[in-house]
Amino acid sequence: MENLQLPPKPEKSLFKKIRAIFITLLVIAMYVWTFVGIDIDWGRAIERSISNFHRVVPKLFSPDWAAAGDVGLAMLETVFIAFAGSLMAAVLAVPLSFLAAQNMMGGKVVSTIGKWILSAIRAFPDLILAILFVVAVGPNAFAGVLAIAIGSTGMLGKMFSEIIESIDMDVVQAMEANGANKIQILFYGVIPQITPEFLSYAIYRFEVDIRASSILGIVGAGGIGTMIVFASSNRNWNEMGMILLAIIIVVTVIDFASARIRRKIV
Amino acid sequence: MIEFKDVGLVYPNGTEGLKNINVKINEGEFVVIVGLSGAGKSTFIRSINRLVTPTSGSLLVDGEDILNYHSGNLRKLRTKVGMIFQNYNLVKRSNVFKNVLAGRLGHTGTLRSILNLYSKEDKSLAYESLNRVNIAEKLYNRADELSGGQQQRVSIARVLTQKPKYILADEPVASLDPPTSHQVMTYLKKINKEDKITTIVNLHFIDMAMEYADRIIGMRAGEVVFDGPASEVTEKTFEEIYGRSIREDDLRGGADES
Amino acid sequence: MTNENQSLVQKSVPLYPAKTKMQVTIIFFVVLGIYAFSMFWTQKEMVNGFGGALGNMYVVIEKFFPPNLSILPAIWNAMMQTIQMAIIATTVAAILTVPLAVLSAQNITTFKPLYVLTRTFLNLLRTIPDLVLAVIFVGLFGVGVFPGILALTIFSLGILAKLISETIESVDMNPLEAMRASGGNVFQVIWYALVPQVLPQFTSLVLYVFEINIRASVVLGLVGAGGIGLVLNQQLKFYNYPNAMTVILVIFAVVLIIEYISNKIREALI
Structure with a gap:
């Protein structure tokens, strides 16, 4: 048993070997x-x-409470930007996602175009x-709303189309067999299956958008980002501490609330 | 030798897993534990390698009470006690050989095992083990490419590679079809006889218990309600252990097919 | 009984219970209300209102187009710097994330205080926007690539560690039990039973974070943390929109290419 020889490893194909070497070198x-x-x-x-x-x-950890009012107001604006932006995106994403889903519009050409958009x-x-x-x-803040709306439409549209592609098509077939028309199938077979996930993703997107909209102010699109730029160019690190605190609190609260709501929906 | 002395186990949620168990298992025995699901068979077996820890009494393995073992000697104990699971518990994405070599983990230093530096002896032992369960040709296949019966044989090879003194098998055939079940049990029995490894198997199939066991222990509601040689066991004994009459699904069948 | 049944039929049974209907209606109007208020708030500083804005779109196109492609060679270096920053940050984050992800996975770290501590730390880390990290690090280390890399590393660490700890929490625990039963210690159990199960997702998530980092490094340049964003910021400051448009198009192309490559790698992995 001591001298037992292991059988040789199965030879990998030349192509696989070359590919492995190529990837390593790369x-x-x-x-x-x-x-x-x-x-x-x-x-x-x-x-x-x-x-x-x-x-x-040290200054970051001793926030400037005198700025709390201004910071709070700017943070509120950030929340508004995110809310308006993600809601717009959630609405815009629906038709685009149906366009991009392979099992809805029939043709592969249409869905490929939708995915490209x-x-x-x-x-x-x-x-x-x-x-x-x-x-x-x-x-102004409305530029921020539009930026968030368009940016989120891309991501939500992709998520939504994946949800649509994963629905149970048997239900749809059963309805077709019932003699239901396309609109009826949409409302009775498709929408009930996708609504909870759509809502869940839209709310999750709101979380992401809160983070995104807090930085838009750096290019002048409103919200707390404007204050970040001022505080950093004035080297006012106490105020930066206050801003950081506000962001951490608001983001944490919204993450927490959104997680609870999403758990309830799905 | 394994000896249970007044062993009891209460789970944190208050359920009693084991009640006042007194059992002595001798060297080289092939013991089958029978009972309905929830009777405490699994808890009994898992106490021996301390995957669960009894809360009272003492459990002697080779004369030492393992209930107060901590990490160091716990590893030593587990190296000595091999285990086979119902769901084979292989790493599905790793190949068969790596899965079998994992049996040497307890004998190998951390760094050497992480760098895959196994000695030639370990490798030939692993290969030999695979040969003994007739699956050596699948050496470099990924575990998830094998059928259930093949995976269970690989897990037997893993235990063999461990060179254990005891083998525990927790429902090893519950996920297999009748012919494969008999094949797996035959391998276990053969290893028990050839290597003199004390083997303890949980089963809920009566016919298999009677066919392969030297000794049968019956459990109900965390207690041992029967303990005797397999030759003394009749269908009546099982009715007493189960507390109800025997049904079709208590039998595996298919003994002549294998 | 029969009487009651008849009256029910006459009232026509609603498809949904009245309470649910009521709740949904209220939620709908609350959401709509907040939306209307948000729109009002965010537009209050606009001079010409929404209609004027749409008219401006034409002005934008006129200002930004045609892009000045002659500056392409000049921005090439900055774009490469951005990619290099993202590579370093992603690599460092991928290494640092391993212990953090294991410690914040509930099924591996059974010692609860340790798990709660790491989880809380990661949650806190993820609330800080990349821009804020960059601003602080630029303040600390001066303008350059280093603060940018540091900001990206910490930013991606938070995301990556959370995603990977979730992957770890969803693995099949059976092989781990088997390794433990055969006498493996913690490191051996992780290496033999956990790593093979997690590796494909790990690679896929690291690629995903790399994409995020490319995008984020654009932001960082705007506050002086190196890369293509720095160039973009200069062009915008001088209102040189055709040049800025070229930078934007280059970023657009690079993001698309990297997304394409990482998608291909991901498909090969799983």
Whole structure:
């Protein structure tokens, strides 16, 4: 038994071997390229951090309560932007998702086009959309609403279409056999199956949008982001501490509430 | 030798898993525990390698009370006691060989096992174990490519690779069809006889218990209600253990097919 | 009895219970009310109202188009820097996330206080927007790539650790029990029974976070944390919209390409 020889491992095909080597080399090359190319001035970073540490960090932990009113108002605006934006997106995403779902519109061509539209929308970061809308409607909160609405439509449309594709088509077939027409099938066979998940994702998207809309102010699209930019350019770290506190509280509360509501729905 | 002395187990939610168990299992025995589901068979078996911990009494394995064992000697105990599960408990995405080598974990240092540095002896032991259950040709297949019976044989090979003194098998055939069930039981019995490994098996099929056991222990509601050699057992005994008459689904059948 | 039944039929049985109907109606109007108020609030600073805004869309197109493609070579380096930042941040986050994800998975970390502590820490981490992290780190380390990488790392760590701990919580626990029963210690159990089950999802989630990081690094540049965002910010400040449009198009293309590649890798994995 001591001298027992293991049978040889089954030979991998040449193609698989070459592919494995190719992938390994590619990954190595990627990291070499990254670490050679990146330019970090460690000396300066360390020097700066030593001289800045006491000017920044302790102040973040002693928030400026005098700014609480302004910060609260800006945070409220952020919530409004997120709410209006995600609701608009939830409505806009519905028709697009039906377009992109393979089991609804029949043709594969239509659903591919729908999917392309959605992923094209998603490729724009929220902030880029905000830049475009600020130029269009001026530097105000409504630019933020539009940016959130369009940005979320891309993501929600994708999620919604996946939900539609996963529904139980037997029900739909049964109704077809009953002699129901397309609209009837939609209302009696499809919508009841997708409503809870749609709502759940829309509410989840609101969570994400709260985070997203809190930074839009940096390009002038309203909300608490405007204050972040002012506080950082004035090096007012006490105020930044207050802003951070407000964001943490609001985001936590909304996450918590949304998780509870979603659990109730599904 | 395994000895239960007044062993009791109360779960945190208050249910009594085991009540006042006194049982002595001798070297080399093939013991089958029978009883309805919920009778405490599984708790009994899992106490021996401390996957559950009894709350009273003492449980001696080779003369030592294992109930006050902690991490270090607990690992040693588990290395000595191999276990086979109803759902095979293989890592589905790993290949058969790696699954079987996992039986050596208790004997191997952490770093060596993580870097896959097994000795040649360990590897040939694993291969030999696979040979003994006639599944060596599946060495490099992924576990999820095998049928249920094949997976259970791999898990027997894993236990063999562990070189245990005792084997515990918790409902090893409950998820298998009759012919495969007999095949698996035959392997267990063969290993018990050839390697003199004390084997304790949970079953709820009466005919299989009578066919393979040296000794049968009957449990009901956490208590041992019967303990005797398989030759003394009749259908009447089972009716007493189960507290009801024997039904079709208490029998596995298919003995002549295998 | 018969009488009551008859009166029920005459009243016509509603499809849904009256209480549910009432609740849904109330919720609907509350949501609509908040929406109307939000719209009013966010539009109150607008000079020309919604109609004027739509008219402006044409102005935008005129301002941004045609993009000035001649600056492409000049922004190439900044775009590459952004990708490099995202690669480093994703790699570091993927390494750091392993212990955090294990500690915040309820089925592995049975010691409850430790689990609660890590969970709370991760939840807190995830509430801080990437921009705020970048602003703080730029304040701390000065303008450059380093604060950007740090911000991305911490930002993606929060997301990744949560997603992976959820994956860990959904694995099949049986193999873990078997490894424990054969005498494996904690590390061996994790390595042999947990890692093979989690690895495909782990890779897939790391790719997903890489996509998020590419997008986020655009944001970071705006506050001085390096990469393509820095260039975008300069162009916007000088109202050089055709140049800004080129930057936007490059970002758009890179995000699409990376999403395509990572989708292909993900399909090959699962």
